[in-house]
Amino acid sequence: MNIEIKSLHFAYPDGTEALKGISLTIASGEQIAIVGQNGAGKTTLARHLNGLLKPSGGTVFVGDWETTQHPVAKLAARVGYVFQNPDEQLFSRDVLTEVSFGPRNLGYAKEKVDALAQRALALTELSEKTEVNPYDLSPTWRKMVALASIIAMDTPIVVFDEPTTGQDAANVARIARVVAELKREGKTVIAITHDIDFCAENFERVVALSRGQILLDGATRDVLGQEAVLAQTYVEPPQLTRLGKRLGLKETVVNQEELLQALKK
Amino acid sequence: MSDRLSFHVQRDSFLHRLNPLTKLTLAFALVVVAFVLPFYWTPIFVLFAVIVPLSVSGKIFREFSWAALRLILPAVGFLFVMQALFQPIGEQVVFKFYFLDATTESVAYAFRNAARIFVMISAFTLFLLSTHPSELMSDLTRRGLPSQFSYVVISTLQIIPQMQAKANAIIAAQRSRGLDTESSFLKRAGALGPLVGPLVFGSLVEVEERAIAIEARGFTSKRAKTSLYEIADSKFESVLRWSLVALVVLSIGLNLWHS
């Protein structure tokens, strides 16, 4: 299912122009990271993908649906959205009920709801914790419950808002495994992130926003190599990319394996 | 999210420069006078001879008239119609609505009551438009109101935008999980749990963290607090306040003597 954004403009009620003409096509099965400084419009853009915000100008299509024509609750069948703060969504007495909430809303039969929930719980390493009250879990695991509750909806497109914020190395690795699995299943994954190393290691395409416009859009390697342009939106290239540049490598490297391979040559 | 958390409109005017307590006293005095002075046209006089001119001199006539016409008038108008129709006094019928009669007397009665309520709300609207809440609280704290009390008042005033921000975030999150909040009432009632749960839990965490945050910034410090704002006060204003108090006492006296 493709996403087609055409000259999208958006202004908040107070008049702040958050998006100033964004055009973007996201093909089915792509892994895209959206980066940029605080206030660049990343979250505003992402919220257009499932209709939480409707364009002031331009159009957003998710498959053949224009987002203005469908309520958010319906768009939820196509676009899953994982919010930054899990505490803004968890309400059930146990993890299993919480994770089943989304697929139940989508109207699936009980067997399918159970199957989807179990799969999501396995993917987020929560299978041992299905009976626990989400609020008895540490914030780290609450984050995973929030992830699972969206993955269980089995949407072709999943959006993550700052998935690694405040997470330790072990949990960042866990989230990376979830992204990889979604990719294997052929889903489109879109993440808003400040964690540029995470972005380099898990996404194949990067869109850099600056002041409501697209600054750069392309393959991860091509975008993250452009240090001077990225600086305009307060992003630094990943550590290993900077290292590769310093070493004078011809190719831009974005992860450890590429660095070590390039050095062998 | 809204940037506008209070009614206050920043202007440079005589009214804005008055001490907050003076304006508060004035608002109270106008209300008391409008209610107790035993002359039929008192509320109308107070409105057009005092409140409206003050809004002009305060350079907030536009904002004031917007509030008066769009917010106060419809509510007071409704009250007027209801009282005119339901008040069982008088003989001379001026208007019939099914079995309900409005008489000359009930219309006059309803008009006076509506005018009084209008004065009450517009006096305080004028006060809120021309007074920054922080200045009011700083001034009252300086005069001996416990700072905990003024914190509670001010933070309660701010609860609305805060809760709004929180509630919006929660609604967005649950709608994204397919929760239908846009259609039938029944469905919306069913959506209450997923919306209220996080709001309550969030508020509990928030209360604890907020307490830590303000404590970390010396909230319960034993030292005498200061204020960012210099709040003007003068002998003249003090005299003015006491005159207003005298006016209130006089009106009440006149009311008692008259009846």
Next chain:
Amino acid sequence: MAFVNVRNLTYAYPLTKQPALQDINLQIEEGEFVALIGANGAGKSTLCYALAGFVPHFFKGELQGEVEADGKLSSQSTLSEWTLNVGLTFQNPFNQISGAKYTVFEEIAFGLENIGVPREEIKVRVEEALALTDIRELARRSPYSLSGGQQQRVALTSILVMRPKLLVLDEPTSQMDPVGAKEVFSAVRKLAQEGMTVVMAEHKTEWIARFADRVVALKEGRILMQGAPREVLTSDLLFENGFGVSRYTSAAREARRRGLWTKKSLPVSLDEAAEGFGAIR
């Protein structure tokens, strides 16, 4: 005599058996910048609360040992005396907004009003603090209209303006863009040079290595290791315990495993990594 002395500190939150902190001993010199690292739940936040006096004054529970700063014991001070010298920010910036103020400027002045700083001095100090964290353009905005990263800057500024002798920051840059986060590290470094003692819990090891004087690694409520950033962040002990370290360190470690990295020590910074990997080419 160290500025901060934590002695045999063991603490469990009310209604819990497992202590959040166990047998913590920590000395910090005046003007030192100490970074706390560790997994979520390792005790970083609890240690921050203990240094800032909220354990045990706000969070009750079982406490043994003591925290001393500037020659005074936290258990013998009241919380409001303690917070005059010790500033704290924690993770969620939204909940740190006082709720009593209408603009960022007023919000930052709040603490100074509370401790009775004269009006003219408040204005000067707020202006200085706004400049220090580079948020002058936010001064007239409502704190509630800001993004998470901006609110985090406001929370930090609200504490800096009080000029604490000991500054305790619990993940102060988690929601900031990368360059913004680096700027905060650099500003804190400068404050430490001017004599402020700083304890900061963070995950961003590249900036910890560059800006902090010392790293304290916590695991399951205990200090696993502490020392100079290079020594701690490149140690095998940290690697074996699954701590997150910079990509420079992990790439060099992998290169060493493959027999490519020949230097004795592993790098923690871009410069060191460039030097070490440069030798491989």
